[in-house]
Amino acid sequence: MDAEIRLIGGNEKILIPSLWEWLRSERELRGRVDVIRGTPGEEDLGPALEALVVAVGSGGMATALVTALGTWLSSRGRGDVSITVKTDNGTVRVDAKGVRDALPLLQEVLRNAADEP
Template sequence: MDVAVIAEGPDGGDQLRSLRDWLVDSQELRGRVDGVERSPEIGTLGPVLDALSVALGPAGAATAFATGLIAWLRTRRGDVHIKVTLPDRSSLELTAKRVSGLDTGALQQQVTEVADLLSRQQGDRDEPERRELP
């Protein structure tokens, strides 16, 4: 199963590059994270990173992705908005505001919720599931 990850906002491409670098440090995700780019606009240099595509095959990859995503969010300063879309077009939106202060219990809960979502098959939904980290 491949999931798409987008970061909204003017620095979305930079956020995605940072997340990609973070995720590929995990042995379970090495070779599973690719950038989705679009052609540069006229007058600009280089392609624009629009999304990440993460291939989640074995069950361990979903947990590694969830763990990496939450850990990365904890390192962010300010507001970050990430949307993870599954192949059936259901999605999970994570809005993190000053998440570096998450305690161990809250961190484990977030990782478990994201890993569970990625591990189970979901039907189409009209509204994306939204989670705001404390």
């Protein structure tokens, strides 16, 4: 099962690569994080990172992803940054301001999607 992660708010050109590096540095997620590249704008030198895709399998992958996303969002402070995580089971939006409240729902969606055959 794949989880597609998109950012809302903030400077996405900086934040998406930051999140990509953060997730790739997590031991449990290493080799499971890929990027979706967008169409380059007129002033861009190449395609920008548009979203991330994480292959979430069984075991502790869902927990590792939730923990990493929660920590990364918390480190953004109280800014207007949000992420959406989309799986076949649905989409969850997590705001930096209310990250602790949203993490249990994100955990449930990822865990349920990983458990599906």
